[in-house]
Amino acid sequence: xxxxxxxxxxxxxxxxxxxxxxxxxxxxxxxxxxxxxxxxxxxxxxxxxxxxxxxxxxxxxxxxxxxxxxxxxxxxxxxxxxxxxxxxxxxxxxxxxxxxxxxxxxxxxxxxxxxxxxxxxxxxxxxxxxxxxxxxxxxxxxxxxxxxxxxxxxxxxxxxxxxxxxxxxxxxxxxxxxxxxxxxxxxxxxxxxxxxxxxxxxxxxxxxxxxxxxxxxxxxxxxxxxxxxxxxxxxxxxxxxxxxxxxxxxxxxxxxxxxxxxxxxxxxxxxxxxxxxxxxxxxxxxxxxxxxxxxxxxxxxxxxxxxxxxxxxxxxxxxxxxxxxxxxxxxxxxxxxxxxxxxxxxxxxxxxxxxxxx
Amino acid sequence: xxxxxxxxxxxxxxxxxxxxxxxxxxxxxxxxxxxxxxxxxxxxxxxxxxxxxxxxxxxxxxxxxxxxxxxxxxxxxxxxxxxxxxxxxxxxxxxxxxxxxxxxxxxxxxxxxxxxxxxxxxxxxxxxxxxxxxxxxxxxxxxxxxxxxxxxxxxxxxxxxxxxxxxxxxxxxxxxxxxxxxxxxxxxxxxxxxxxxxxxxxxxxxxxxxxxxxxxxxxxxxxxxxxxxxxxxxxxxxxxxxxxxxxxxxxxxxxxxxxxxxxxxxxxxxxxxxxxxxxxxxxxxxxxxxxxxxxxxxxxxxxxxxxxxxxxxxxxxxxxxxxxxxxxxxxxxxxxxxxxxxxxxxxxxxxxxxxxxx
DNA sequence: TTGAAAGCGCTAACAT
DNA sequence: ATGTTAGCGCTTTCAA
Numbered sequence: 001x002x003x004x005x006x007x008x009x010x011x012x013x014x015x016x017x018x019x020x021x022x023x024x025x026x027x028x029x030x031x032x033x034x035x036x037x038x039x040x041x042x043x044x045x046x047x048x049x050x051x052x053x054x055x056x057x058x059x060x061x062x063x064x065x066x067x068x069x070x071x072x073x074x075x076x077x078x079x080x081x082x083x084x085x086x087x088x089x090x091x092x093x094x095x096x097x098x099x100x101x102x103x104x105x106x107x108x109x110x111x112x113x114x115x116x117x118x119x120x121x122x123x124x125x126x127x128x129x130x131x132x133x134x135x136x137x138x139x140x141x142x143x144x145x146x147x148x149x150x151x152x153x154x155x156x157x158x159x160x161x162x163x164x165x166x167x168x169x170x171x172x173x174x175x176x177x178x179x180x181x182x183x184x185x186x187x188x189x190x191x192x193x194x195x196x197x198x199x200x201x202x203x204x205x206x207x208x209x210x211x212x213x214x215x216x217x218x219x220x221x222x223x224x225x226x227x228x229x230x231x232x233x234x235x236x237x238x239x240x241x242x243x244x245x246x247x248x249x250x251x252x253x254x255x256x257x258x259x260x261x262x263x264x265x266x267x268x269x270x271x272x273x274x275x276x277x278x279x280x281x282x283x284x285x286x287x288x289x290x291x292x293x294x295x296x297x298x299x300x301x302x303x304x305x306x307x308x309x310x311x312x313x314x315x316x317x318x319x320x321x322x323x324x325x326x327x328x329x330x331x332x333x334x335x336x337x338x339x340x341x342x343x344x345x346x347x348x349x350x351x352x353x354x355x356x357x358x
Numbered sequence: 359x360x361x362x363x364x365x366x367x368x369x370x371x372x373x374x375x376x377x378x379x380x381x382x383x384x385x386x387x388x389x390x391x392x393x394x395x396x397x398x399x400x401x402x403x404x405x406x407x408x409x410x411x412x413x414x415x416x417x418x419x420x421x422x423x424x425x426x427x428x429x430x431x432x433x434x435x436x437x438x439x440x441x442x443x444x445x446x447x448x449x450x451x452x453x454x455x456x457x458x459x460x461x462x463x464x465x466x467x468x469x470x471x472x473x474x475x476x477x478x479x480x481x482x483x484x485x486x487x488x489x490x491x492x493x494x495x496x497x498x499x500x501x502x503x504x505x506x507x508x509x510x511x512x513x514x515x516x517x518x519x520x521x522x523x524x525x526x527x528x529x530x531x532x533x534x535x536x537x538x539x540x541x542x543x544x545x546x547x548x549x550x551x552x553x554x555x556x557x558x559x560x561x562x563x564x565x566x567x568x569x570x571x572x573x574x575x576x577x578x579x580x581x582x583x584x585x586x587x588x589x590x591x592x593x594x595x596x597x598x599x600x601x602x603x604x605x606x607x608x609x610x611x612x613x614x615x616x617x618x619x620x621x622x623x624x625x626x627x628x629x630x631x632x633x634x635x636x637x638x639x640x641x642x643x644x645x646x647x648x649x650x651x652x653x654x655x656x657x658x659x660x661x662x663x664x665x666x667x668x669x670x671x672x673x674x675x676x677x678x679x680x681x682x683x684x685x686x687x688x689x690x691x692x693x694x695x696x697x698x699x700x701x702x703x704x705x706x707x708x709x710x711x712x713x714x715x716x
Numbered sequence: 717t718t719g720a721a722a723g724c725g726c727t728a729a730c731a732t
Numbered sequence: 733a734t735g736t737t738a739g740c741g742c743t744t745t746c747a748a
């Protein structure tokens with residue numbers, strides 16, 4: 001019950017040794033007599049001692065904490081929308097945060113990061129950075145030594161945060177190759193390969209009148225998925241593919257599909273650059289009386305939770321987000337400990353998951 | 359670029375004053391000559407000084423950090439399922455974490471907490487605690503002074519974490535009244551009132567053959583929503599209401615609805631204790647050719663993102679999760695600063711949101 | 717209003 | 733193998 005106030009000194013006295021010895025036992029440094037080690041451990045147990053993180057951090061210059069930053073380039077207004085909790089200045093609903101956390105993708109990122117950190121008794125500090133002010137908070141946080149480094153997941157192209165972190169000499173690892181290029185480590189997916197898998201699957205299903213709903217084409221992920229799809233069709237003899245650009249949201253997927261159908265009412269297969277948009281596509285088709293997959297086959301991307309929720313369950317290109325997120329955490333961990341110095345890229349392979357939409 | 363190594367001393371020298379004065383300026387303590395204040399600020403600006411958090415924390419005994427804990431009672435195995443990232447001991451996919459973050463509810467909690475914290479330059483440390491070992495990590499984390507307190511969101515009845523925190527004298531605030539009772543502050547919803555709103559709405563729509571899919575009945579939220587619904591019907595003269603218990607998941611909602619239909623094929627209205635289950639209910643009805651709302655009216659609960667995603671969009675009882683989460687953060691903040699000492703409850707009012715499912 | 721100085725609790729270099 | 737000791741960078745009395 002006696003919060004804190006219990007120090008190494010107290011444990012040392014209890015065990016009849018010096019502070020240094022207790023410290024060694026706690027940190028698992030060798031050169032400690034096993035008998036003494038046990039005595040110290042007993043004393044720690046008896047007193048209920050817990051080492052003070054701030055004091056340790058002050059001398060080791062490590063916090064054993066990392067920041068997980070969800071970053072966006074746009075929305076520069078910086079104001080908090082919505083109502084407040086009754087006190088001035090407390091924006092309770094952050095539109096950016098709300099939108100971000102409604103996307104099942106981030107749940108998977110968090111799950112992967114936590115999966116790596118937790119066995120190491122580390123925990124991520126969650127930061128949202130959609131404005132210049134918010135990005136400043138992130139760099140300040142790290143400069144103060146509140147965390148040893150940052151994991152950055154950008155939602156937009158041209159996010160300035162990775163470059164800012166590198167400029168300050170702060171350890172960082174990104175999810176997806178940053179645009180514009182920055183000398184920083186990142187994990188990414190072989191998006192092009194994913195597009196190829198989708199194309200080959202649709203062709204194998206006998207579909208010939210194909211089209212695609214792309215992601216935002218300013219994002220490498222959007223471009224590459226399209227390029228891979230196109231390239232595979234080209235090799236199979238198809239020179240032209242109708243495309244409509246979406247924004248990775250359900251609504252934009254439905255809108256893009258409507259656009260495609262307007263110009264090509266006889267489509268029999270669509271590759272949609274993420275599952276959320278594919279869900280919108282399926283809904284639109286159903287509203288118009290179109291059967292999936294009988295009339296139109298739909299291939300999604302990500303294998304997120306909506307791929308299962310969607311009616312029919314989606315055939316999709318799986319992105320191993322949890323594994324990628326865990327690898328991102330591992331890279332950062334290595335950078336922080338100096339075990340890795342060069343910016344490193346880690347590219348994961350996508351995998352086709354066949355369900356009922358094809 | 360010269361990471362850290364820049365101290366108060368350096369700034370003091372640069373400004374031609376003492377460390378103490380610089381410290382005062384930084385912390386906004388009065389009794390500083392405005393002229394000197396400006397000189398110091400300029401020096402800080404020029405040098406790019408950032409105060410060291412560990413050093414400050416060591417003397418103030420505050421971290422200005424709080425933990426956001428997603429806690430569950432079950433799953434005591436403690437093992438990490440799924441594959442690993444190639445190194446032994448790294449469970450990358452945490453089943454509990456994955457399930458939790460797939461629920462849109464937690465995105466709203468995070469959004470609300472961040473909304474309160476961020477204007478104060480604070481950020482939450484995210485912790486998942488589904489096993490005894492994980493709970494131990496949480497209490498250790500706080501005992502080490504890594505965070506000033508914890509926000510606890512329990513997913514199960516009988517979560518032992520709140521009691522453990524109180525026993526250790528660690529500041530904590532819960533989302534929802536803990537079971538069994540614990541002397542701790544919490545925010546909650548007037549669930550009973552929510553059930554009443556649903557009942558009255560269905561009656562007003564002229565529905566008379568009603569039933570309900572409840573949440574887990576070991577959870578106060580599950581019990582109370584049911585009680586409110588039942589009570590309102592009772593007052594309107596209906597003595598008996600068929601019920602089927604669900605688990606707050608889409609699948610369990612569909613299963614419960616199938617059970618209800620088996621016994622009562624002529625139902626014309628259902629109150630479903632959360633939106634996720636209501637989605638399952640709507641899907642099941644559609645699969646069986648039932649029209650929503652023409653044949654069966656469906657009222658959900660939460661007003662989460664799936665209420666909009668669902669076909670048709672759900673009439674639902676809104677739970678102001680973001681506001682509740684922000685209030686939870688505010689309560690903890692006040693407890694930590696000693697501005698509040700007594701365990702406090704803050705009950706929010708639900709609100710009916712009418713859409714197309716009724 | 718400002719400065720000098722005493723720690724906060726810990727680790728790590730050095731001495732033994 | 734263990735103990736002694738010098739800080740880590742900051743806040744905060746206490747004097748001036």
